[in-house]
Amino acid sequence: MSSLNGLEEETEESPLLSNNVTIISLPSRIEKIRKPHVLWMLIFSITLSSILTSTTAPLVRFVLDIVCLEYYDDKNIDNTLTPPSEEDCKITEISALASKYLMWYQMFSYLAATLSIGFLSTLSDYHGRRFIFRLATLGVIISFSNVIFVYHYWRIVSVKFLFVGAIFEGLSGGVIAINTACHAYLSDCTRPENRSLVFGIMHAFAFCGMTIGPTLGGVIVKSTNSVISVFYFVVCALLFFLVFVSFILPESLSKELRHQRRVSSPVSSISPRHLFSSLTILKQEPVNYDEEERRNSWSSRNTMYILSVIYLIYRLSQAGQNDIITLYTTQRFNWSTLENGFFLSLQAFTRFIALILLLPLCRLLQTKYLSSYSHSLDIHMTRAGLIMEIVGFALFASAIVPNMLYFACVINSLATIATPAIRSLFTMYVLPTQAGQVLGALSVIESVGSIFSPLWMNPLYSWSVRKGFSEIVFWANSLLFVIASFLAFLIR
Template sequence: MKAETRSRLTLACILITILLDMIGLGIIVPVLPELIEQVTGEGVAQAAVIGGYLVFVYALMQFLFSPVLGNLSDRFGRRPVLLLSLLGLTADYLFMAFAPIVTFLFVGRILSGIAGAAVATATAYIADITPPEKRSQRFGLIGAAFGLGFIIGPVVGGELGAYGPRVPFYAAAALAFANFLFGFFVLPESLPKERRRKFDFRRANPFGALIALRRYPVVLWLLFALFLLSLASQAFPSVWNFFTIEVVNFSTSQIGRALGAFGIGFALSQAFLIGPLVKRIGEWSTVLIGLTVATIAFVGTAFIHTSFGLYGFLMFGSLSGIAAPAINGLLSRQVPDDGQGELQGAVNATNSLASILGPLAATQIFAYFTNPPKGEPGYFPGAPFIAAGAMIVLAALVFVYTAWRYDLMHRQPVARHPKRPDMAPPGQQATPPHAENGEK
């Protein structure tokens, strides 16, 4: 079998793994508010606060353990870490399915957060098998798998939720275990032994990983921009289900269908939009387009309280997913092959830190602005989305500064332009120069 064909088959295998993982995650989204209300006896505002704490616990474990697992994958390979993470997700869903009290929900989230290296490890896996100039496009395929998972998962979860809020969790547990079996029998290792490095405890923590990456200053700035983007993006998964229940009285099925519609737009943009955009205008311009779309979508959602309007901004906002893979593509070309796991561990830790702070802020803002009766001063359930829009603007400013400071506009693979012979075709640019000091 030719190396190129084998690489494509391996890529298909890892994307199927991510797809199944995202379906399992998406299944539980529409019914989580109802399950929280069932085990606590509280209303939707208090359920949103508890939901924020559940995401906080999960994200805290991700923040603490993602660099550990990323460094372990650099030492022992991607495959074992990925398989262990899938077993952890199976245990998480079962704990939550059987939860008689809210404590069980938190135990499940802790287990999932500790083992939840699936996406970070899969991203490092794809970096292993992909040339640097093609990584942004393939990272976009990860986003497409996310989107497709959120087409299938929430729709299935919403329909299964008609039989009770616990049923989707059983389905998610079964799917996670099936995913483990798929990976065990089908997925090969992507990191040869000769490209591995020793495990270093000093680097296997969020702060150690950042310290290890400080020799690439551009990486730290890009991680900061990615953090702000991720922080703002938490508003959507944290309060969308509670928000739609509050303002348009969505059922679990309607929540699932809306998220499915978002998934369609997200998957299409990731699969078919980011590759041509990066090739045509470059990664930095692609990032700016994604950030602009996200700002408009968040602010628009905050003020539109009709089903039709919410669907419109939801679908428009799905196009913003092109920003994160483009940033990740820029990041992946700043470090050597034996540091991809460490880098993706740092990326996942950055996203996890945003997941610690973002849901707490979004749900608390939502609860505060929905406590006054409807129509009274201070009642504004769209407030979390306004805050998210402001954060996206700040992320754009940081990214523009970084792009100017380190000349990212000209240090990336772009298509040859007939009127710009100085622009080399993809693959001819070296890894960004002066990586040690990050200077032009």
């Protein structure tokens, strides 16, 4: 039989679907579904943030419980004392000890992440984004599995063994590496002019997850009457997540591009002396001022340094904030894990509203009234956000009933509009080709602030709770933002 267009004539023995159709159509459909896309990261953000933030309040409660058991176990040398009750664990000595352990837990995690994040970010360009997702997720799983281990064997290893899990999480990059890889994945999938919008949408989805997570954790604790049940849930969820990033999530960086980068720029070792090299861009004078203005104005010449101090103050306050609030409300108002979960959910939801509604509204007002000054809106939002931080922390400190704390939370969370405004100002005062470098400097400032935040806040809380005026930590934060607000009014 002759063939037509290279195809044989069909007979009664011919299959209903030819091999050609099967081979060509099926893989093309699978590849189309598994194509790298922004939507993968949006699902990624809301899911992972829900899982991780469900442990925020339970972790503080867990440390309080273990410290309480250790505290009374040391006194129960002859085994004559009964196990401590919930009321026994609310004494100031236990709250102060828990604050100290939480400080070291966070500090070890952030310090290890600071040492590893630069190298891991470089590896993502050579081995792909999924490599970082797998490694960082595995580190978080080890950290939470270690919490479960300490729960069962605290008499053998003590609460200090939690620091081992924190170091593992930090060295694997943890949440910081996952966040960095998410931004890199989105950069691979979008054009440069659309990235700022896509980044904002991803952050909004993350805040949606943060709204769900704390309440979810509180519900699990209340329904099971056990704090440790949350960590079993999270470890199982993260194992499913690890399978997802390993076998389902498509890689956004092609093999050819990864090979090209390995050939053109081999991976070199990174030593600690290179960690702060990106900060050198802060030495240059801002490009948004003319020569005469820079020469005659001290604040104009030092705008980059002023912004750096403001952003550092933000990180010094934010990184250790939620642990202190949870300790404070548990000790002062006798809040349960569920009530603290509601509070943290309100905090995340308010920040979500600020990014989705308030920030676009401010941009709309800019186009109508402030179009002649491209960066004036960012300056106004920075000042407004810093003033709201002052008011919010002052309300925290003076709250005598729980409802005042909720009101303070809303005011304090709306201040999040200052964070994107500060980032935008940094890019305004450098050349367009230096935007990546200045954002790298911001990452270093953020890491340093995250390390030192619990290092000053937790000891202050431990000391003040022993003295009987635990609210002083909020007055101290308010004072920090008074300084930041003063600096913000120097920017022109």
